[in-house]
Amino acid sequence: MHGEADHMDRLNARVLVVDDEAHIVQVVALKLRNAELEVDTALDGAEALQMLRLRPYDLVVTDLQMPEMTGTELAQAMSVDPVLARIPILMLTARGHLLREGEAEARNIAKVVHKPFSPRALLAEVMALLPARDEAARRAA
């Protein structure tokens, strides 16, 4: 099945999950790991940015309102970095209304998912955003 093949393509993709609420980070990481994805976690934008510079990631799932560095600040920092600018961002937030019109597009935020959220629906969004493996391999080359 085509969908099944797509899913297989996306296996082993690496996702960075960023949220200052430890419970949220845990449940998102667990859901994604149960779907065979590789997951790292960070508790704020600054920590996430450091991790992004150490390892390659295929997707970032981030909260908006966080101490030290917010989700939009993280997205901004990523958008001006030639390597990190290619990584799609999924924003998982209770404050989506704080995003100004056009801000998401300008900062490479591919999708906004609102809290409270369904882990099942979040996983579907994550899968849709992950590039197919051959494309990932081409980018890596």
Next chain:
Amino acid sequence: MTEPRTRSGTMTSGQIGGDPDRRLSPFATPFATVGATVVAMLIASGALVAVDGDIPAWVAGAGAAVIGAIAVLVVTGARVTAGTGPGRIGVPTRGSEAHVATSSGTVSAPMSAPDAALVLRTRAIELRAEERSRLLDALSDAVLLVDLHGETRFVNEAAFTRFGAEACVAGTRRAFDQLPNHVRNALLGLAGCAEPERRRFEFDWAGDRAAPVVLQAARTGTGRDALVAVVVRDVRSEREADRMKTEFVSKASHELRTPLSSLRAYAEMLVDGEYQDDAQRDHFMRIIVDGADRLARLVDRMLDISRIESGIARAEVAPTDLAAICSACVDEQQGEAMRRGISLSLARTAAGGTVPADAGLLKQVVLNLVSNALKYTPDGGRVEVEVDFDALAREVVVSVRDNGLGIPPEALPRLFGKFYRVDGHEKVAKGTGLGLNLCRNIVEGMHGGKIGVDSEVGRGSRFWFAIPAEPAARKAA
């Protein structure tokens, strides 16, 4: 030569009529009709009952009565003044009005009967004029009356502040010209009868008296007699209240969504059977229960604050020993302090620590301050509670001192606001962001006391509150 001002109350009848030799009643001019219309418009627009509580409701009722009186006087006024020559009317003193009202026989003898009737009527008219002026001057909204050229015919006291005294000159466009172009054009259109009779504008007043304002205008009369009554209201405080309400709803919804997110996500994981073993399943269930508790606490706090702010909650006041309350709070929190290796003690209790207060509510305040101090003090730190009697200010002061993180100066003014969290403090401890706001409401809103904080980053904080001590309450103790 000074130009005649049209300010209500100070205006003389001669200035209005244009003939200084004739003692005209103000109501013998079109002005009277217009004055009545201004009052009528204010009442209709709700201005009289909504001016920040400046005007009691009875004034609005009085205003309606004044309009009724004016309506009669406008008709009779013309007749009264028609047969009146210069200087012929002796105006009775203010003290004589009771006699005038009950018996025409009290008017001085040399006057003929028609003259006496004229005096009475004129005096009654002047009294009405004065009442109407006082009514308009009592308004906090600026009232301006202009003719079809935009020239000032009348202003109230508040218009002096809004337009500036120098602009409130009769027969000039100085006040009118301060209005924005689009408003001026619309108002002149109103006078020309081509437009609807009432208009409303919202704009930012520019210059020295900058503020968001709402301007309401109504045409009165038609053709060459048309005048436009303009009421300008400063809506800065309303806008600020709106902004704060919106901010509160936004913050509250975020604070509610956060625990709700955990509930929703972990419940679905349980439903989908996505847990490795029984231990993990139990862990998820505990997270759900904790999240529900956090939601309940948050909702309780919001309701407590709302009940206090809306005046529904009442303090059950009785002689209350603050030292005993502090001692009980220290005992209750001792377990948590010991677990964290923090020394928690009641350092000092001065004599006279009894105040008329609601013991349950003040205990909530002390518990909140002590538990905050424990939260933001590192393991092995120190928290001290003190009770002092300030004999000069006649109040009992409770202080909770810690040697914890401290609070940056820029955060201090917002610390007692709703949902405010000091940057970085969320990482150290969870909280509703409403605890200190509730404390302030209890201390200041319900007990007439004061609450505050002194703090230095890295050295610690001292939260304190003071409750007034009444002599009677101290004796009772």
